[in-house]
Amino acid sequence: MSSVADARPVRRSGYAPRGPGAGQLAGTGGLLRLALRRDRVLLPVWIAVVAGIVLAMPGSLEGFYGTAAERADAMASMNSNSSMRALYGPVFGDSIGALAAWRIGCYAGVLAAVMSLVIVVRHTREEEETGRQEMLSAAVVGRRAPLTAALLAAFVANASVALLIAAGLAGRGAGGALALGLGVGGVGMLFAGLAAVVAQCAESARLAKGITAGALGAAFALRAAGDAGTAGGSSALTWASPLGWQENLRAYAGERWWVLLVLGAAIVVQGCVAYGLAGRRDVGMGFLPPRPGPARGALATAGGLAWRLQRGALGAWTAAFLVAGVVFGGMASGAADIVGDNENARDIVERLGGRSGLTDAFLATMTGLFGMIAALYAVTSVLRLHAEETSQRAEPVLAGAVGRLRWAAGHLAVAFGGSVLLMAAAGLGLAVGHGEDAGAVLGACLAQLPAVWVLGGVTVLLAGAFPKAAPAAWGVVGVCLAIGWIGPVLELPGAVMDLSPFGHLPKLPGSAMSWPPLVLLTVIAAALVTAGLAGLRRRDMTG
Numbered sequence: 001m002s003s004v005a006d007a008r009p010v011r012r013s014g015y016a017p018r019g020p021g022a023g024q025l026a027g028t029g030g031l032l033r034l035a036l037r038r039d040r041v042l043l044p045v046w047i048a049v050v051a052g053i054v055l056a057m058p059g060s061l062e063g064f065y066g067t068a069a070e071r072a073d074a075m076a077s078m079n080s081n082s083s084m085r086a087l088y089g090p091v092f093g094d095s096i097g098a099l100a101a102w103r104i105g106c107y108a109g110v111l112a113a114v115m116s117l118v119i120v121v122r123h124t125r126e127e128e129e130t131g132r133q134e135m136l137s138a139a140v141v142g143r144r145a146p147l148t149a150a151l152l153a154a155f156v157a158n159a160s161v162a163l164l165i166a167a168g169l170a171g172r173g174a175g176g177a178l179a180l181g182l183g184v185g186g187v188g189m190l191f192a193g194l195a196a197v198v199a200q201c202a203e204s205a206r207l208a209k210g211i212t213a214g215a216l217g218a219a220f221a222l223r224a225a226g227d228a229g230t231a232g233g234s235s236a237l238t239w240a241s242p243l244g245w246q247e248n249l250r251a252y253a254g255e256r257w258w259v260l261l262v263l264g265a266a267i268v269v270q271g272c273v274a275y276g277l278a279g280r281r282d283v284g285m286g287f288l289p290p291r292p293g294p295a296r297g298a299l300a301t302a303g304g305l306a307w308r309l310q311r312g313a314l315g316a317w318t319a320a321f322l323v324a325g326v327v328f329g330g331m332a333s334g335a336a337d338i339v340g341d342n343e344n345a346r347d348i349v350e351r352l353g354g355r356s357g358l359t360d361a362f363l364a365t366m367t368g369l370f371g372m373i374a375a376l377y378a379v380t381s382v383l384r385l386h387a388e389e390t391s392q393r394a395e396p397v398l399a400g401a402v403g404r405l406r407w408a409a410g411h412l413a414v415a416f417g418g419s420v421l422l423m424a425a426a427g428l429g430l431a432v433g434h435g436e437d438a439g440a441v442l443g444a445c446l447a448q449l450p451a452v453w454v455l456g457g458v459t460v461l462l463a464g465a466f467p468k469a470a471p472a473a474w475g476v477v478g479v480c481l482a483i484g485w486i487g488p489v490l491e492l493p494g495a496v497m498d499l500s501p502f503g504h505l506p507k508l509p510g511s512a513m514s515w516p517p518l519v520l521l522t523v524i525a526a527a528l529v530t531a532g533l534a535g536l537r538r539r540d541m542t543g
Helices: 028-038 042-064 068-079 082-088 096-122 125-130 132-136 145-168 174-201 205-228 242-248 259-278 302-332 335-339 343-353 358-390 394-398 404-434 438-446 449-465 472-490 515-538
Strands: none
Touching: 028 145, 042 096, 042 145, 042 174, 042 472, 068 082, 068 096, 082 096, 082 205, 096 125, 096 145, 096 174, 096 205, 096 242, 125 132, 125 205, 145 174, 145 259, 174 205, 174 242, 174 259, 205 242, 242 259, 302 358, 302 404, 358 404, 358 438, 358 449, 358 472, 394 404, 404 438, 404 449, 404 515, 449 472, 449 515
């Protein structure tokens, strides 16, 4: 005869009871501590970069516009220029704080959103994809504990950014500083919530990141389109974008605190949706099943597999570079109108782009910006090699007649060759938009490639020889981006500027061509790649 105990329902391994209550969140504290420990390097770098660029902006703008009259003229000039409104939005006030919020607020929100989506996907879908979540669930871990821990980690990061911004700018007005900090942190948490929802639907971390990043790009495009078409206010398109909500918080320009309620409500709704979905699926599964492949495979080489895995991302990056190049190229001829007669602003632009004509300096600044963004693609593409290894998808490939170097070469060809395609697309777009000096502009874009390859080589070295330190590649590229972005504005010492490979490139177009730095950077990149591949060949694939 069966006992009463035999009739009890069997509890699922690794999970607390499915009903409502504290059991659903069991183990959240431990998972949060684990997430913060794993991100103990990545998070401080992200927080420092996002907060640092905001805190550095008011001081640099004081060098641009030292008097109230200059600030008023700048406000009128920027609001009358549709291209500038598309890039940064309208200016709502002529104080230094208002100009800083206009100049950097939207981009700081974008960086906070990227930081947040990386954190949430890393500690939810990526954990499931690699099988680590199943191992952790062997302990007493509630069904919604991993999602809660990921959102709390994102909250810690965004709260730190908001606190640093509010404290650092409080001397220029506590209300405006608090509004700017909460706006940047709020946008970050909004996209953390979106990433949480997408992570429940997509079955791969790559797809989850891609969908969320696509939504962020759409939000920026909506805001840009709305602001470009409306002078002195915000259109319906602007209000359709979360970045438009942040803009309309109007830090240092008569704060609209009620906009925070809109942000908060959207975050709560997304959190409820994510929690609802998390309770209705199995670990490792999603609501968007992957498309089945063909009945008969057509991939004959490891390089073909690498191309198949990365061609979609490369196509999207290329299209974005081409469109952005056309937009910035169209602005080049009006560079003199943007800075007007302000000698300080003219000096800053020339420091960014070299001691040449203002139009050439503007184009040189844009080519440098494209180069730094292309470095992000190179790092992402090289790290795909590391992701294939850690997810154990590389093992079936290497089990056949494919050596490690041939397997790695396919991904590196896409990474380094893809960066060439991106810069060529940017150069073509700039040439089309500007309408002059097509060869010089294209050459200037291609001259950025050695620096891009150096950062790609650093990533190969870390992923190949020191796989546990591979995520540190984001810290390296983040430091280089920060130096290249705010270094000329703050007039950092030459020794600091030289830490970035982009600081050694000639400022083209406009300046004289210098081949030795390009050759030296290319040799350094080749040496880094060689060292990384040597490490990959000698070590265990488990890292």
